[in-house]
Amino acid sequence: MLKCKEIVRILSSDEPLSFLRKAELKMHLAMCGNCSRYAKHLNIMQISFINLFKQKTAVGQSEVKQLEDKVLHNFRAPNRKGDH
Amino acid sequence: MAIQQEQNFSAPEFFAHLIKRDKSAIEKVVRAYTEHLYRGALGLGFSPDAAAEVVQSVWVTFFEVVSNFEGRSHIRTFIFGILYNKASEMRKDQGRYDDSDPIEEVLDRRFDSNGHWLRPPVDPEQFMITSQTMELINSCIDRLPVSQRMAFCLKEIDDHGSKDICNILGVSVTNLGVLLFRAKNRLRECIESKGPKQA
Numbered sequence: 001m002l003k004c005k006e007i008v009r010i011l012s013s014d015e016p017l018s019f020l021r022k023a024e025l026k027m028h029l030a031m032c033g034n035c036s037r038y039a040k041h042l043n044i045m046q047i048s049f050i051n052l053f054k055q056k057t058a059v060g061q062s063e064v065k066q067l068e069d070k071v072l073h074n075f076r077a078p079n080r081k082g083d084h
Numbered sequence: 085m086a087i088q089q090e091q092n093f094s095a096p097e098f099f100a101h102l103i104k105r106d107k108s109a110i111e112k113v114v115r116a117y118t119e120h121l122y123r124g125a126l127g128l129g130f131s132p133d134a135a136a137e138v139v140q141s142v143w144v145t146f147f148e149v150v151s152n153f154e155g156r157s158h159i160r161t162f163i164f165g166i167l168y169n170k171a172s173e174m175r176k177d178q179g180r181y182d183d184s185d186p187i188e189e190v191l192d193r194r195f196d197s198n199g200h201w202l203r204p205p206v207d208p209e210q211f212m213i214t215s216q217t218m219e220l221i222n223s224c225i226d227r228l229p230v231s232q233r234m235a236f237c238l239k240e241i242d243d244h245g246s247k248d249i250c251n252i253l254g255v256s257v258t259n260l261g262v263l264l265f266r267a268k269n270r271l272r273e274c275i276e277s278k279g280p281k282q283a
Contacts (some may be wrong), residue, residue: 003199012268013248013261014239024110034204041211046240049225049271050218053241055218064119067136071114071143074205075194076239 002028007035011042089221093159103151107142117163124164127237128171138174142166148166150167157251164244164252177230181263187270205272210279217275224274232267235260 002010002024010017010025017025029036093113101109121142125135145166153162194203211215225233231253238244238252250260 004201005195005199008269009265013265015261027177034201037207038205038272041205041208041276042268044211044213044217045221045268045271045275047213048221049236050240051213052218052221052225053237057126059119059126061120063132064122066123067139068115068118070136071118071140072111074140074144075110075114075147076107 004028004032007032008038011035011039032037094155096155099150099153099155102147105147110147111246113159116161118143120160121163121167124237124242125165125171127231127241128167128233130171130174131245134174137165138170142170145170158248161244161248164238165254168230168252171234172230175230181231181253181259185266187266187273190273191269203276207277208276210275210281220278221271221276224271224278227274228267231255232263232270235263236267236271239264 007025007028009015010021029039093116102113118139122135125138126132129208129275130138142163146163149166153159154277157165194201196202210220225236228236235249235253238249244252246257246260250257253263255261255263
């Protein structure tokens with residue numbers, strides 16, 4: 001039988017699981033309030049993190065284009081090899 | 085910007101063009117991956133200005149070392165590996181995998197010797213999907229070591245597979261699991277400790 005401590009490790013490390021292990025995990029979560037709460041926390045954290053990440057990384061195409069142009073311009077500059 | 089012509093980028097001929105600094109090859113690769121890199125840098129917590137600078141310096145390094153790229157991994161993996169190194173450098177964080185991490189002890193203290201919860205997770209207002217939780221995560225995530233943050237970002241956000249992520253971070257699959265384990269538990273502990281206290 002899996003202990004709570006092992007459940008926590010399995011849940012948070014995204015360890016790939018065998019069919020049997022998955023069934024064991026499910027059963028444990030169904031019976032253990034603390035671990036299922038922990039699993040719920042992770043889930044909410046993940047969703048919030050993804051939302052946050054989307055907010056932070058929402059960039060306009062013009063902003064990206066400008067950056068691309070800048071990068072390309074630097075490579076076209078004649079002294080590009082002299083500065084490192 | 086679209087990355088539809090992705091397959092072309094892994095072709096040896098394409099690399100030959102890059103190494104020769106063929107203008108159109110440079111333009112293609114820069115236009116294909118700059119947005120990806122920029123968003124990656126923003127996701128790692130850099131301000132827009134700092135992120136733009138990081139991206140430029142990634143490209144400089146990329147063209148310096150492109151001739152050493154032996155096509156063992158996807159070009160995107162290669163480019164993100166450079167981003168990871170830059171971010172570690174700039175954060176003055178070695179970005180190396182460590183055998184020990186204080187979070188492991190913090191978590192250990194939550195269990196008894198039989199592996200049962202001693203201090204179970206709180207029943208949480210702070211673990212609802214609210215803007216407050218997002219703010220908490222935002223402040224907590226800045227405390228993650230670069231390696232853990234990058235592992236978490238790549239895993240949750242991008243379509244990078246585990247193998248890709250391992251190549252980017254230079255760790256084994258087992259160590260990637262450990263990094264994710266540490267990142268998630270650090271975040272969870274941080275949110276729990278900073279959230280509204282229960283009576």
